[in-house]
Structure formats: structure tokens, C-alpha cells
Amino acid sequence: MRGATHAKWAACTAVMVLMAAACGGASGNGGTGGGVLSSSWGDPQNPLEPANTNEVQGGKVLDMIFRGLKRYDPKTAQARNMLAEKIATSDSQNFTVTIKDGWTFSNGEKITAKSFVDAWNYGASLKNNQKNAYFFGYIQGYDQVHPATGTQSADTLSGLQVVNDRTFTVKLNQKFSSFPDTLGYVAFAPLPRSFFSDHAAWLAKPVGNGPYMIDSYTRGFQMALTKWDGYPGADKAQNDGVTLKVYTDSDTAYTDLLAGNLDLVDDIPASQLRNVKKDLGNRYINTPAGIIQTLAFPYYDKAWDRPGAEKVRTGLSMAINRKQITDTIFQKTRTPASDWTSPVLGTEGGFKEGLCGSACDYDPAGAKRLIQEGGGLPGGQLKITYNADTGSHRMWVDAVCNSINNALGNDKACVGNPIGTFADFRNQISQHKMSGPFRAGWQMDYPLIQNFLQPLYYTNASSNDGKWSNAQFDKLVDQANAETDTAKAVSTFQQAEEVVRDNMAAIPLWYQNGSAGYSERLSNVALNPFSVPVYDEIKVG
Amino acid sequence: MGRYVVRRLLQMVPVFVGATLLIFLMVNVMGDPIAGLCGERACDPATAAQLKREFGLDKPLWQQYLTYMGNIFTGDFGTAFNGQPVTELMATAFPVTIRLTIVAILFEIVIGITLGVVTGLHRGRPVDTGVLLATLVVISVPTFVTGLLLQLLLGVQWHWIQPSVSQQAAFGELIVPGLVLAAVSLAYVTRLTRTSIAENKRSDYVRTAVAKGLPRRRVVTRHLLRNSLIPVVTFIGADIGALMGGAIVTERIFNIHGVGYQLYQGILRQNTQTVVGFVTVLVLVFLLVNLLVDLLYAVLDPRIRYA
Numbered sequence: 101m102r103g104a105t106h107a108k109w110a111a112c113t114a115v116m117v118l119m120a121a122a123c124g125g126a127s128g129n130g131g132t133g134g135g136v137l138s139s140s141w142g143d144p145q146n147p148l149e150p151a152n153t154n155e156v157q158g159g160k161v162l163d164m165i166f167r168g169l170k171r172y173d174p175k176t177a178q179a180r181n182m183l184a185e186k187i188a189t190s191d192s193q194n195f196t197v198t199i200k201d202g203w204t205f206s207n208g209e210k211i212t213a214k215s216f217v218d219a220w221n222y223g224a225s226l227k228n229n230q231k232n233a234y235f236f237g238y239i240q241g242y243d244q245v246h247p248a249t250g251t252q253s254a255d256t257l258s259g260l261q262v263v264n265d266r267t268f269t270v271k272l273n274q275k276f277s278s279f280p281d282t283l284g285y286v287a288f289a290p291l292p293r294s295f296f297s298d299h300a301a302w303l304a305k306p307v308g309n310g311p312y313m314i315d316s317y318t319r320g321f322q323m324a325l326t327k328w329d330g331y332p333g334a335d336k337a338q339n340d341g342v343t344l345k346v347y348t349d350s351d352t353a354y355t356d357l358l359a360g361n362l363d364l365v366d367d368i369p370a371s372q373l374r375n376v377k378k379d380l381g382n383r384y385i386n387t388p389a390g391i392i393q394t395l396a397f398p399y400y401d402k403a404w405d406r407p408g409a410e411k412v413r414t415g416l417s418m419a420i421n422r423k424q425i426t427d428t429i430f431q432k433t434r435t436p437a438s439d440w441t442s443p444v445l446g447t448e449g450g451f452k453e454g455l456c457g458s459a460c461d462y463d464p465a466g467a468k469r470l471i472q473e474g475g476g477l478p479g480g481q482l483k484i485t486y487n488a489d490t491g492s493h494r495m496w497v498d499a500v501c502n503s504i505n506n507a508l509g510n511d512k513a514c515v516g517n518p519i520g521t522f523a524d525f526r527n528q529i530s531q532h533k534m535s536g537p538f539r540a541g542w543q544m545d546y547p548l549i550q551n552f553l554q555p556l557y558y559t560n561a562s563s564n565d566g567k568w569s570n571a572q573f574d575k576l577v578d579q580a581n582a583e584t585d586t587a588k589a590v591s592t593f594q595q596a597e598e599v600v601r602d603n604m605a606a607i608p609l610w611y612q613n614g615s616a617g618y619s620e621r622l623s624n625v626a627l628n629p630f631s632v633p634v635y636d637e638i639k640v641g
Numbered sequence: 642m643g644r645y646v647v648r649r650l651l652q653m654v655p656v657f658v659g660a661t662l663l664i665f666l667m668v669n670v671m672g673d674p675i676a677g678l679c680g681e682r683a684c685d686p687a688t689a690a691q692l693k694r695e696f697g698l699d700k701p702l703w704q705q706y707l708t709y710m711g712n713i714f715t716g717d718f719g720t721a722f723n724g725q726p727v728t729e730l731m732a733t734a735f736p737v738t739i740r741l742t743i744v745a746i747l748f749e750i751v752i753g754i755t756l757g758v759v760t761g762l763h764r765g766r767p768v769d770t771g772v773l774l775a776t777l778v779v780i781s782v783p784t785f786v787t788g789l790l791l792q793l794l795l796g797v798q799w800h801w802i803q804p805s806v807s808q809q810a811a812f813g814e815l816i817v818p819g820l821v822l823a824a825v826s827l828a829y830v831t832r833l834t835r836t837s838i839a840e841n842k843r844s845d846y847v848r849t850a851v852a853k854g855l856p857r858r859r860v861v862t863r864h865l866l867r868n869s870l871i872p873v874v875t876f877i878g879a880d881i882g883a884l885m886g887g888a889i890v891t892e893r894i895f896n897i898h899g900v901g902y903q904l905y906q907g908i909l910r911q912n913t914q915t916v917v918g919f920v921t922v923l924v925l926v927f928l929l930v931n932l933l934v935d936l937l938y939a940v941l942d943p944r945i946r947y948a
Contacts, residue, residue, distance in 0.1 A: 145678070145910065147724035154680045226687050229695070231679050233688060248687055303724065319725055320733060320898055321808040347805070348905075352792075352896045355804045359797045489909055523677025523911035530676055530683045541681050555682070563682040 135340035135640045136326075137622060139364040139633065140353035143320050143346050148306050150289040151223030151230035156543075160632050162286045164325055164342065165206075165308035167333060169197065169216070170284035174637070177390070177444050177547035177629040179281040182333070183211065183290070183309075185266075187280040192584050195270040195279065196263075205292040206313045206328045213268035215290035221245070221256045222296070223287055232287040234562055235545070238279060240271040275582035277589055282546045311337040311636045321346055337636045338624070354617070363622055363640075366633050368615040370492045373431035380617045386433055389631035390444045390544035391612035392552070393434070395484065395500075396566040397605075398534040403478030411474030413604035414459045416482070416537075419467035419507035422460070425499045426610050433615050436460070437608035440597055441552040442544065444629035450549025450590045456601055456608060464507035471508065478536070481512060485538040487525035488518035493539055500609075529565050540565065540606060547629055549593045553577065557596075557605055566606065573599040642939075645947035646932070653928045658710075660924045664917050665706050674698065674911040678722060696720075696914070713921065719914035721907075727918040730903055735922070737810045738899035741891075742884045744812065744819030745826070749877055753827045757834020757873070758866060764839050772835075776828035788821040788894040805896035818895040822888055826880050833876055837869035844868075871941055878934030882927035886920075 144158035150166060153159050169184035181187075185198040203211040222228055224236035226246045233246050240259025245252055259271035272279060282288070290309065295302045305314050311333065312325040326341040345362070347353040350369040356362040358379060368376055368384070376384050397413060399405045404413075422436035435443070439455035458466075471477065484501060486493040494516065501514035508514075517536070519525040529538065542563070544551050554577050555561050559569040573596050580592035600606070614631025623639045675689050675698065684692070693699045696719075697708060712719065718727035760769040779787075795817060796804030806814045841847060842865060850860045889901035900919055907915030938945045 143723070143906065145723060154682075226691060229688055229691055231684065231688065234685050246685075246687060248685070249690075318808065319723070320730070346898070348896050348898065348902050349893045352805050352894060355792060355797060356896075359800070359804045361803055361805065521671060521677065521909060521911055523674055523909075524672040525677075526679075526681075526683070527672035527676035530673075543681070562685065565683065 136343060137339055137341075137363040137638060137640050138343045138345055138361075139635075140347050140350070140356075140362060140366060141323070141344035146231060147303050149230065149303070150219065150291070151228075151232045151235070151287045153286065154231050156630075156632065159286060159630070161306075161314075161323060161325075161344070162289065162308070163310075163630075163632060164312040164635055165306060165310040165314060166286055166289040167308075167310050168284055168286065168289045169199070170280065171335075172284045172547055172629065174626065174628040174634040176446065177449070179284050179546070182284075184280075184283070187283070189280075192275040192277040192279075192582060193272050195272070196267065197270060198267050201266065202332055203309060204330070204332070205290075205307055205309045206330070207292060207294065207307050209292045209294075211290050211309060212265045213262045214265075215292065216288075217260045217262050217268050218296065219289065219291035220260060222291065224257055225255060226252045230287075235282070235285060235287045238272045238274065238276050240273045242273065274578075277581060277584050277586070278548050278550055281548055282551075285546050311335060312342065315341070335636050339635075339638055339640045342635050357617055357619060360619065363619045364616065364625065364633060364638075365618070366614070366616045366627070366631070368433075368617055370430075370495075373433060373615075376615075376617060383618050383620070383622075383625075385616045385618075385625065385627055386613050387627050387631075388435065388443045388629075389612055389614040389627065390442045390547055390629045391631065392437060392440065392442055392542050393609045393612060394437075394440070394540045394542070395537040395607040395609060396540040397537050397568070398532065399567045399569070400532045401478075401535065404536075406475075408474045409478070410603045411470045412477065413474075413607065415467045415470030415474060416504060417456075417459050417467075417604055417607040418461065418463045418470065419504045420500055420607070420609070421462045421503045422610060423462070425496060425503065429495050429499055430610070433613045434610035435613070437610050440600055440606070440608050441549050442611050442629075444544075445547055445549055445552075448587075448590070449547060450552075450593055452594055452597075455594065455597060459601065459604060460608060462503075467504075467507045468509070477513065482514040483517040483536040484514065485517040485519060485525070485528070485534055485536065487520075487522045487539070489521050494518060496609075497539070532567070534566075537607070538565075541612075543630070549590055549597075550577075550581065553593060553596055553600070554581075557600055568603075568605045570599055570603060570605070573605075642947045646936070649932050649935070653932075656928060657921075657924060661710070661917065661921050662706060664920045665709070665913070666702070668908075668911070668913045668916050669702055669705075671911055674722075674913060677911055698913075709917065718918040718921075721915050722910060722912050727914050730915060731918065731922065734898065734900045734903045734919075737897060738885050738888060738892075738901065740810060740812060741815050741819055741822060741888060741897060741899060742881060744815045745823035745884050746877065746881060748820055748823040749827050749830045749880065753830030754834050754866075754870075754873065756831040758838055758861070760831070761835040761838025761842070761869075762861070764835075769835075772831065776831050779824050779828040784821060784825065785890050785894060787824055788818075788891055791817055791821060792894060808898070810897060810899075815897075818891050818897060821894075822884060822891040826876075826884070830873060830876060833873050834869065837872055838865060841865055841869050867941055871938060874937055874941065875934055878930050878937075881930045882923065885926060886923045 142157040145155050146152050148158050150162055153162055167182050170179045171182040172179055183199050183203055185200045187195055187197050189195045220236055223230045224233050224242060224245045236242055239257050241257040244254035245257055261269045263269060292307055294307060305317055311328060311331045313328045315324040315326045317323045323344045327337040350367045353365050354369055354372050357365045397404045426434040426436055438460050439452050441451050443451050445451040484497050486497050488494055497516040501516055504514040505511055555563040557568055557573060558577055559574050576592055576596035580589045583589035583592055614627040616627055618625045621640055625638050626634050628634050675684060675692050697705055720726055721730060756772050760772045763769050792804050795801045802817050847865055850864045885900055889905050892899050892901040904919050
């Protein structure tokens with residue numbers, strides 16, 4: 101008995117000591133002090149290079165440390181000149197770019213025309229494996245630098261010529277009037293010499309020309325960015341720095357925000373949407389972003405490409421109760437879609453509310469009739485394919501199926517078809533193995549109506565996963581791209597969008613919002629149209 | 642003894658090869674890893690082909706496996722998709738998880754065995770019933786519930802701890818996650834010890850020891866406990882491997898960037914190199930711990946000899 105008691109006391113004391121250590125350690129690693137704010141982050145999937153970053157987490161950093169020729173207004177999404185003094189063209193195919201004087205990288209190196217041309221050549225070159233290389237696809241000579249198969253026959257784009265320190269010319273392989281507006285995309289950022297001369301060192305601690313500099317970067321854990329005092333731009337950082345902390349789970353980041361250990365969370369987990377208003381009050385942001393979710397169809401499957409199938413697709417669109425699903429499942433962080441673009445474009449940019457018309461209105465009776473007229477569901481059953489690993493896709497796919505089943509009065513009309521991982525999902529899509537509609541999401545690269553239509557629906561375009569093809573649509577897109585007058589270009593794109601509507605090439609579901617929450621220390625927090633916080637404008641304290 | 646160890650080490654080779662081959666096949670069955678690398682849009686074919694070549698994914702599977710195993714012996718575990726060598730990921734992840742495992746195992750040993758001894762010696766008394774009930778509750782509640790609840794109460798409501806563990810992941814910060822991770826095993830250790838003690842309490846050698854007039858404390862620690870620990874040691878030994886590989890839930894909840902997190906990321910991104918590399922090391926840990934456990938038997942019970 102005595103022995104046992106002793107052991108028990110020893111154990112209790114040990115626990116007490118450990119507990120005390122825990123409490124002692126806790127005060128040491130709290131939030132960051134001074135005018136520095138801490139923000140949640142995810143581990144970037146690819147090495148941090150401008151032309152190699154195609155997801156939000158890496159893009160977030162590049163947006164802080166780089167400024168390109170143009171920059172998209174954080175509020176209106178309009179492309180404004182940043183480093184560009186002017187971008188001139190007379191034929192929508194040959195452009196002359198003049199850059200402003202007085203800009204340098206944060207290491208002091210002067211930014212010249214060569215900083216851009218070298219960076220673009222690097223991004224386009226096949227041997228560098230840059231995942232955003234296709235952004236340079238409009239520039240003359242891309243075929244030689246980045247052939248679809250085989251080895252490259254040139255190292256540099258023939259369409260790029262340095263004229264002098266502050267001027268270079270760009271020759272495109274087709275007319276593309278809104279080309280200058282695409283130049284705000286981070287893939288077009290300039291790069292300093294050190295990027296090419298000591299690549300490994302640059303990757304370990306990237307150097308750019310934006311309002312922030314990277315102070316320290318521990319891969320997989322955190323990145324500390326500080327304000328660059330010598331930044332020549334007008335959008336100087338309003339705080340002293342930002343510490344990006346990698347979280348294993350967005351729920352943990354949210355918990356840390358509530359506990360006061362974190363200042364900013366830019367991804368409110370779906371499970372917390374119910375409580376977020378109560379928890380944060382007006383420190384919760386929910387604003388539209390340039391993201392649209394759709395259901396795409398496999399047009400390589402004859403069953404979906406036969407005449408009359410467009411009636412079935414339109415019927416399916418009418419069978420989906422978008423409002424109910426966005427209200428209940430997404431807690432209003434999605435807006436029912438009524439066109440194929442995004443509200444962030446604004447009406448001038450090409451967003452047209454209601455362009456979809458009655459095809460996007462919930463009408464169970466009409467849906468049933470149209471589907472029957474169109475010859476019924478191919479194979480008698482609809483299987484919606486999605487990846488089940490992230491993004492709580494299961495919930496809404498089940499809801500969409502439920503809605504369709506109710507409209508058709510058939511319990512088995514629609515079922516979800518989950519795929520384990522995103523990689524496998526993408527794999528099956530690229531191998532054209534889809535037997536029915538599948539989840540498709542589109543996050544814009546730049547706020548242009550062109551970006552919502554051409555990559556997705558143009559014949560053999562990069563993201564035309566369903567292989568939809570329509571001669572009239574292609575012709576209208578070509579026309580719009582050649583149009584020098586912006587308003588005319590936009591309205592031609594809208595005509596092309598009507599072709600998408602009449603054929604119901606893809607069913608638009610909803611526009612996605614960006615959501616964020618922040619601590620009481622912060623003010624002036626906003627999300628830009630890419631749903632990334634506008635870090636430089638945030639005030640601390 | 643020496644020959645026994647050598648024989649056991651040799652037996653590990655086929656187990657090791659078989660286990661790694663299985664993992665290799667399983668990860669590859671999931672499909673083309675490059676497909677997920679370009680986000681919602683397809684990689685352009687030329688870049689995809691080149692990435693495949695670079696990661697060696699264009700070769701037949703058996704050849705990939707052989708190259709991989711060959712590289713491992715030179716300490717080269719390949720490169721993760723974000724450009725980081727897998728060994729670098731391991732160097733950051735394993736120390737954290739080992740610390741977490743140590744905390745968890747300590748909890749199992751200290752609290753689990755103590756409670757087991759106390760209840761085993763007092764079978765049927767209120768202490769026994771109380772602890773039995775408590776362990777039943779712990780076993781039946783899933784880890785993520787315990788974890789989230791403790792995180793919410795201790796971290797957000799009472800501010801006793803930080804809800805997330807910092808980059809250093811010092812021992813002090815790992816107490817609560819360690820307890821959460823250990824909870825279920827701890828309950829099993831308690832029950833296992835209790836049964837074992839209660840059984841051996843009636844055995845001849847304990848009666849002899851008591852009859853010799855040895856102090857009770859000596860009877861319990863030297864005679865009763867030592868003999869009762871064999872099944873417990875087996876369990877805890879096997880648990881070390883399980884805890885290291887199975888900490889995914891706990892590590893996610895408390896933002897611990899350890900082995901579980903890296904494995905989870907590796908599987909999500911279908912990163913063959915990461916997954917196979919980490920599992921290979923885990924298999925090694927498992928095998929070595931099992932050998933160690935078997936050798937410990939002789940220390941606990943000298944009647945067990947290895948020839």
C-alpha cells in the first residue's frame with residue numbers, strides 16, 4: 101500500500117510540474133508585438149517563383165513582395181498602371197511598354213526593361229518547369245520556347261525585344277486587345293539578377309520589389325515579412341510587417357484567433373460559419389471574390405454531345421435550388437450564379453446579372469419537362485463526380501442531387517460520385533474518364549471577362565476539361581480579342597457568353613465569397629477580388 | 642543473445658522490403674501525382690511530361706521502386722513537390738513527433754501503470770470501480786473530441802495553454818497534446834496492468850515473498866510489478882510506432898508540424914516521395930522497437946533466455 105501511494109504522489113507531482121511548464125511556456129510565444137500582425141497561412145505547394153505559383157497561399161506572398169507593370173485595384177479590380185508608365189499599341193498585336201523611372205528591387209538593384217524580359221523568358225521556357233508558363237502563350241515565339249511535345253528550339257521568346265533601359269516591345273501571335281490588363285498577374289513580375297545567378301539562395305529567401313521584404317522563411321512553418329522602408333510606390337505598407345504562420349488546419353487557426361494568438365484568418369472553416377457572427381461581430385468579412393463554381397460536362401461522351409442534350413442540361417440547371425443551398429449549406433458565403441463570370445468584374449467589366457435568364461431559375465416542373473423533351477438523363481442516372489478530400493464538396497453535391505431528385509420525383513435520378521484525392525480527381529478528368537457532370541471551379545487569374553470564358557470554353561483551351569467546342573463561340577471570342585474598343589470587346593464577349601448559355605455548356609452554380617476574420621488589434625482589413633487580404637492597407641493597434 | 646539479435650535483424654530485411662513495396666504500390670495506385678500539381682486546370686502536357694521525367698515517374702513501377710530503394714541506402718529520400726528534399730522534411734518533423742511520443746509514453750507509463758497497480762491491488766473497491774469507469778469513458782470518446790474539447794476549454798475559455806503549438810514545439814507545449822494522444826492507450830495500459838497485477842497477486846512467489854516477511858513495498862515493486870509488466874511492456878512497445886504514425890488527428894488539432902502532418906499533406910498531394918520516405922522510417926522504428934521490447938523481456942523475467 102505504501103509503495104503505491106508513493107508512486108501516486110510522484111506521478112501527481114510530475115504532472116503538476118509539467119503543467120506549470122506548459123503555463124510558463126505559453127506566455128512566451130504569443131502574438132507578434134508592435135505594428136506587426138500575424139496571419140494564417142498554408143504551406144505553398146510549389147517553390148515560390150512568380151511563374152510557378154498557381155495557388156492562393158504562394159500567391160499571397162508574391163502579392164506582398166512583388167509589383168508588376170499593372171496592379172488590380174483592391175476594391176474595383178480594375179487594372180491600373182504600377183511600374184508601367186505607358187503600354188502603347190496601334191494594332192492590338194504589337195505593344196510598346198515603357199516603365200517608370202526610380203524603381204528598384206529591395207536589394208537595391210535597378211528595375212529595367214531587361215528585368216521583365218528575362219523574367220518572362222524564364223517563365224516561358226520549358227526547361228524551367230514553370231506551371232504558369234502558358235500565360236506567355238500569347239507572345240510570339242512561345243511555340244519554340246515551349247513546344248507541346250519534344251524539346252525546345254529556342255531559349256527566348258522572339259516576340260520580346262529590349263529597346264532601351266526603360267522600354268521593351270511585345271509582339272503577340274494573335275490580336276489581343278486586353279493583353280495589357282493581364283499584366284497585373286504575378287507571373288509577369290520582374291525578377292532581379294540574383295534569381296538567375298543564385299537560384300537556390302533566392303528560393304530560400306525571395307527578393308522582390310513590393311512593399312514588403314522577406315525577413316525570414318522557415319519552410320513549412322512561417323514567414324516573417326517586414327515593411328520595406330525604401331519602397332518607391334504609393335501603396336506603402338501601413339503596418340510594420342506581417343508574420344505568416346502555417347496552420348495544419350483552418351479550424352486551429354480560427355481557434356487561435358479566438359484565443360488572441362492570431363490577428364487574421366483569411367479562411368473561415370465551413371464548420372464555424374454558424375458561429376462566426378456571434379464570435380467576431382463586425383470583425384467578420386464576407387465579400388465577393390472572382391470565383392465561380394460550375395458543373396462541367398464530358399462532351400467526349402456521345403451521350404452528352406448528342407442533339408437535344410442541351411435541353412437536358414438546361415433542365416438540370418433549372419432543377420437546382422441555388423438559393424436554398426447557398427443559404428443553408430454555405431451560410432450565404434456563396435451567391436446564386438446568374439451568369440458565367442463574377443460580380444467582381446462590375447457591369448463595365450462584363451458581369452451581367454441575369455444573363456442566364458430562366459435557365460438558372462429554380463423551376464422543378466419546367467426542369468422535368470425539358471429533361472423529358474431532351475430524351476431523359478443519359479443512362480437513366482446522373483453521377484456528379486467530385487473530390488472528397490477538401491472543400492466540403494460532399495455537402496453541396498448531395499444537396500444538388502437532392503434538389504434534382506425532388507424536381508424529377510425520382511430518388512435515384514442523381515447521386516454523388518466521390519473521388520478520394522484531388523490529384524486523382526484531376527487525373528481522371530485529364531484522362532477523360534468522366535461519365536457525367538463533374539465539379540468545376542474557376543478562380544480568375546485577372547479580372548477580365550475574357551478570363552472567365554476563353555480558358556474554359558474555347559476549343560481545346562487549357563481548362564476546357566469537358567472538351568466543349570462551338571464554332572460560333574470561338575469566332576465571337578476571336579472577334580472580341582481583336583476589338584480595340586474595350587466596351588465593344590466586352591459586349592462581344594457577352595455575346596459569346598450567350599452561346600454558352602443557349603447550349604448550357606456548363607451549369608453555373610454560385611459565385612464564391614472570400615471570408616476572413618480578424619482580431620481587435622487590426623483595422624482597415626479588406627479582401628481583394630482574389631479573396632486575399634490587402635495586407636499593405638491593414639493598420640495595427 | 643548476440644545470435645538472437647543478429648537473427649532478428651536479418652528477419653527484418655524481408656519485412657522491410659515487403660512493407661515499403663506495399664506502400665509504394667498503394668501510393669502509385671492512386672493515380673498520376675502530377676495531375677493534382679497544377680490546381681484546377683490541367684498542367685500543359687510538355688511541362689507535365691518534363692516533371693514526370695524529373696521525378697522518375699515515367700519509368701515502369703518496378704524500376705521506380707528499385708531506384709528508390711537504391712537511393713535510400715545512400716540516404717537520398719528524393720524531393721518533395723515543393724522542391725524541398727524529403728530528408729529536410731524529416732529533420733523538422735521527426736524531432737517534434739518524437740518529443741510528442743515521449744510525452745505520450747511518459748503519461749502511459751507514469752499514470753497508466755500507477756493507476757493499474759492501485760486498482761489491481763484494490764480490486765472491487767470504489768477506487769477500482771471509479772478508475773474502470775473513467776477508462777471506459779476515455780476509450781469510448783474519439784480522440785478528436787477529447788482534443789477539441791481540451792483545446793477549447795484550456796486554450797480559449799480559461800487561457801491555461803495556447804490552443805496551437807509553436808514552431809519550437811517544446812516539451813511544455815506538448816503536455817496537453819501528448820495527454821490527448823496518450824489517452825486511449827493510457828486507459829488500456831491501466832486495464833492491462835490491473836488485470837496482470839490482480840492475477841499475479843495470488844501466485845506462489847508473491848505468497849512466498851510475503852511469508853518471508855519482506856516489506857510490502859518491496860513485494861509489490863520487485864516481485865509483483867516486475868512480473869506483471871511483461872504484457873504491458875509489449876503493449877507500450879507496439880504503441881510507440883502506432884503513436885508516431887497515428888498522430889495525424891492530434892497533430893492537426895494542435896497545429897503540430899510533425900510526422901502525421903507531413904504524411905497527411907503527402908497523401909493529399911499524392912507526393913510519393915514524402916509518403917514512402919516517412920513510412921519507410923516509421924517501419925524501421927516499428928521493427929527496432931519490437932526488437933527492443935523482446936530484449937526487455939529477459940530483464941523483466943530472467944527465466945526468459947535467448948539462444
